[in-house]
Amino acid sequence: MPKPVPDTQIGSLTDHQHGTSDTLIGVDDAANTLYGDAFAVLDHASGGNDTLIGGADATNALYGDAFAMHDYARGGNDHLFGGDGSTNSLFGDAQSMDGHSRGGNDTLIGGDGSINNLYGDAFSMSGHAHGGDDTLIGGTGIGGPIADISLDGDASEMHDHAHGGNDLLIGGTGAFMFLVGDAGTMDGDTRGGNDTLIGGTASTDNLFGDAQAMHDHARGGNDTLIGGASQINVLYGDAQVMDGDTRGGNDTLIAGPGLSIAGSVPVNALMGDAFQMDDNARGGNDLLIGGDTGINSLHGDARIMDGNARGGNDTLIVGAAPVNDLYGDAFSMSGNARGGNDILVSGPGTDHMWGDAAFINGVAASPTAPTGSVVTGADTFVFAPGSGNDDINDFRQSDHDRIDVRAYGFHTLADMTITADGGGNTRIAFDANDGVTLVGIADPHILHPSDFLLA
Numbered sequence: 001m002p003k004p005v006p007d008t009q010i011g012s013l014t015d016h017q018h019g020t021s022d023t024l025i026g027v028d029d030a031a032n033t034l035y036g037d038a039f040a041v042l043d044h045a046s047g048g049n050d051t052l053i054g055g056a057d058a059t060n061a062l063y064g065d066a067f068a069m070h071d072y073a074r075g076g077n078d079h080l081f082g083g084d085g086s087t088n089s090l091f092g093d094a095q096s097m098d099g100h101s102r103g104g105n106d107t108l109i110g111g112d113g114s115i116n117n118l119y120g121d122a123f124s125m126s127g128h129a130h131g132g133d134d135t136l137i138g139g140t141g142i143g144g145p146i147a148d149i150s151l152d153g154d155a156s157e158m159h160d161h162a163h164g165g166n167d168l169l170i171g172g173t174g175a176f177m178f179l180v181g182d183a184g185t186m187d188g189d190t191r192g193g194n195d196t197l198i199g200g201t202a203s204t205d206n207l208f209g210d211a212q213a214m215h216d217h218a219r220g221g222n223d224t225l226i227g228g229a230s231q232i233n234v235l236y237g238d239a240q241v242m243d244g245d246t247r248g249g250n251d252t253l254i255a256g257p258g259l260s261i262a263g264s265v266p267v268n269a270l271m272g273d274a275f276q277m278d279d280n281a282r283g284g285n286d287l288l289i290g291g292d293t294g295i296n297s298l299h300g301d302a303r304i305m306d307g308n309a310r311g312g313n314d315t316l317i318v319g320a321a322p323v324n325d326l327y328g329d330a331f332s333m334s335g336n337a338r339g340g341n342d343i344l345v346s347g348p349g350t351d352h353m354w355g356d357a358a359f360i361n362g363v364a365a366s367p368t369a370p371t372g373s374v375v376t377g378a379d380t381f382v383f384a385p386g387s388g389n390d391d392i393n394d395f396r397q398s399d400h401d402r403i404d405v406r407a408y409g410f411h412t413l414a415d416m417t418i419t420a421d422g423g424g425n426t427r428i429a430f431d432a433n434d435g436v437t438l439v440g441i442a443d444p445h446i447l448h449p450s451d452f453l454l455a
Contacts (some may be wrong), residue, residue, distance in 0.1 A: 012041070013040070013046075013073075014043050015274075016045060017046075018046050018172055019041075019047040019088070020037075021048040021050060021051075021076070022037075023050070023140040024050065024052050024053070025052075025053045026060050026083060029055070029056075029058060030055055034052045034061070034062050036048065036064045036065050037076070038065075038066045039066055039161065042073060043071050044074075045073055045074075047066065047074065049078060049104075051078070051080075052080045052081070054080075054082045054111065055086065056084045056085055056086060056280060059087045060082060060111075061157055062080045062088070062090050064078030064091065064094075066094045067094060068095060069099075071101065072101065073097075073101040073102075074104070075092070075103045076104045077105045077106060078262075081109050082114055082139060083114065084112045084113055085111070085112075086114045087114065088110055088111050088114050088115065088116050088118075088139075089119075090108045090409060091119045092119065092122075092132065092134050094121070095123050095203070096126075097121060097124070097125045097129040098222070102131075103122070103130065103134070104132045105116070106134045106135070108134065108135070109134045109136075109139060109174060110149060111139050111140075112139055114148075114200045115148050116138055118136045118150070120132065120152065120153045120154050121155055121165070122154075123156045124159070125157070125162040126159040126160045127160050127161065127162065131182070131193065132165045133165045133167060134165060135170065136151040136170070137168075137170045138151055138173075139172045140172050140173045140176075141172065141173065149172055149176075149191055149200070151178070152180045153167030153169055153180065153182050153183075154182045154183050154195065155184075157185050158190040159190065159192065160189065160190070161188065161189050164183065164190075164192045166193040166195060166221075167196075168195070169195065169196070170200070171197075171245075172201075174201075176202065176204050179199065179208065181193065181210050181223070182210045185215070186215070186239070188217065188218070189216070191219045191453070192223070193284070195224075196224045197225045198224065199226065199230065200228045200230070201230060202228065203230065203231050203232065203261060204246045205225065205227055205228045206234050207233075208238075208240060209221070209223030209236060209249065209251050209352070210223065210249070210329030214239040214243070214274075215243055216246070218244075218246045220238035220247065220249035222227070222250045222251060223238075223325035224254075227254065227256025227291070228257075228397070229256060229257050229258060229259045230258070231258070231266055231267070232267050232269075233256045233258070233269070233270075233291075235253045237253055238274055238283075239274050240276070241276050242253045242277045242278070242309075245280045245281070246275035246302075247282045248272070248274070249309065250312075251272060251273075251284060253272065253288045255291030255296060255319060256291045258292075258293040260294075267297060268290060268291045268297065269299075270296070270297070270299065271299045271303060272288055272301050272302075272312065273286065273311075273312070274302045274330065276302070277305045277307075277311070277330075277337075279308065280308045280309070282309070283300070283301035283309075283310065283311045283312040285312040286315075287317075288314065289317045289338050290316075290317065290321060290347070293320075293323075295323050296319060296321045296325070299327045300315075300329050300330075300340065301314065301339075303331050304331065305357070306334045306337055307336065308335070308337070309337045309338070311328075311338065311377070313340040313341045314328065315343045316345065318349065318351055319358035320347055321349050323350055324349055324352070325351075326344045326353045328357075330357045331358050332357055332359045333361075334361050338375040339376045339377040340377050341375075341377045342377060344379045344382065344451070346436075347387065348387065349388055352393065353381055353391065353393065355394055355401055356435045361374060366394060367395055367439075377399060380401070380404055381436070383403070383405055383407065385424050385431070387430075389435055389437075390435075390437070391437040391438075392438050394438065395438045395439075395441060403452050404452075404453040405430065405452055405453065408430055408431075409414070410452075410454055410455055411454055417429040418447060424440040425437050
């Protein structure tokens with residue numbers, strides 16, 4: 001019969017030793033430090049499949065296998081449960097992993113009414129350490145003005161050649177929630193796994209497919225991010241910041257259903273790769289899908305791109321929200337940034353669309369505004385019956401941008417009503433209810449069939 005214990009394991013597993021499969025239970029109203037197998041696991045030793053349970057109203061530090069894993073150590077497939085009403089720090093395998101150590105496939109569940117910090121494998125991974133395929137479930141936070149649920153699929157820090165596993169992160173209920181697919185910081189030649197992040201119920205959901213910051217030659221995985229029932233959902237396909245020679249994965253971002261708090265309007269902010277991309281950072285080919293309520297702001301690559309940053313070929317699809325902003329690459333591009341060839345798909349709401357960016361070198365984008373050294377892409381704007389009244393703010397014939405009206409069955413320009421609106425713009429009416437305004441194109445006669453994709 002398992003007994004509550006405040007502290008465990010002070011020895012080491014070495015050579016080819018194998019840890020047993022144990023159940024350890026922390027003491028209530030205490031500071032608990034539990035190690036599933038040993039303080040250190042070395043050589044080719046491996047941990048058992050352990051169950052660790054934190055105490056209630058306690059401070060719990062639970063390590064599925066050990067404090068440190070070195071060499072070719074292997075972690076077991078452990079289950080860790082945070083205590084209720086507690087401050088819980090759960091590490092699926094260890095505090096630190098280096099060498100060629102490998103984490104197990106662990107399950108971590110935060111406590112209720114707690115501050116939950118969950119790390120699928122370790123706090124720090126370096127060398128050639130490899131994370132397991134872990135499942136992290138947030139639990140219920142304490143609420144209030146703090147980050148009360150934080151899930152890192154692999155670690156807080158990944159260095160050298162560390163590699164993340166393919167993890168599943170499910171947010172719980174809290175005030176501020178942070179879900180990070182691999183690690184808070186990735187640098188060196190680290191690689192992210194192909195992770196799935198599902199937001200919870202919170203005032204603010206922050207989802208990062210790979211890391212909060214990616215530096216050097218770090219590479220992101222191909223992740224799936226799904227927003228939760230939160231008042232604010234902020235989704236980053238790879239990281240908040242990407243610099244150096246980092247590369248983003250090919251990610252799928254899906255806005256959450258939203259949650260109205262005290263009558264507030266839900267907001268979904270989706271960035272295919274990062275908030276900011278600098279230096280030689282490169283974005284992946286991402287798919288972004290907006291929500292059906294509130295306000296959607298979709299950025300194919302980043303909010304800000306500068307230096308030699310390069311965008312991917314992204315697809316942005318709005319939901320049924322009444323107001324949507326779509327930026328094929330970024331809100332702002334400067335320096336030698338380069339945009340991808342993006343597809344922007346209108347929905348039934350009012351969609352404000354930019355194939356590349358709203359501002360280029362600090363100047364509001366338009367069909368004729370200078371772009372300097374910024375290279376813009378060949379973008380496609382897609383409309384279908386019921387798409388409402390929208391606007392395109394940077395339609396550039398020189399980029400070979402296209403307006404896709406095949407869903408209407410149009411065969412020629414004569415099937416549409418194309419007129420100047422008297423304000424320096426061109427209005428294209430698809431039917432009595434749907435149409436798009438090409439902002440900054442004063443003369444409708446410059447449009448040609450080659451500017452459209454016709455049925």
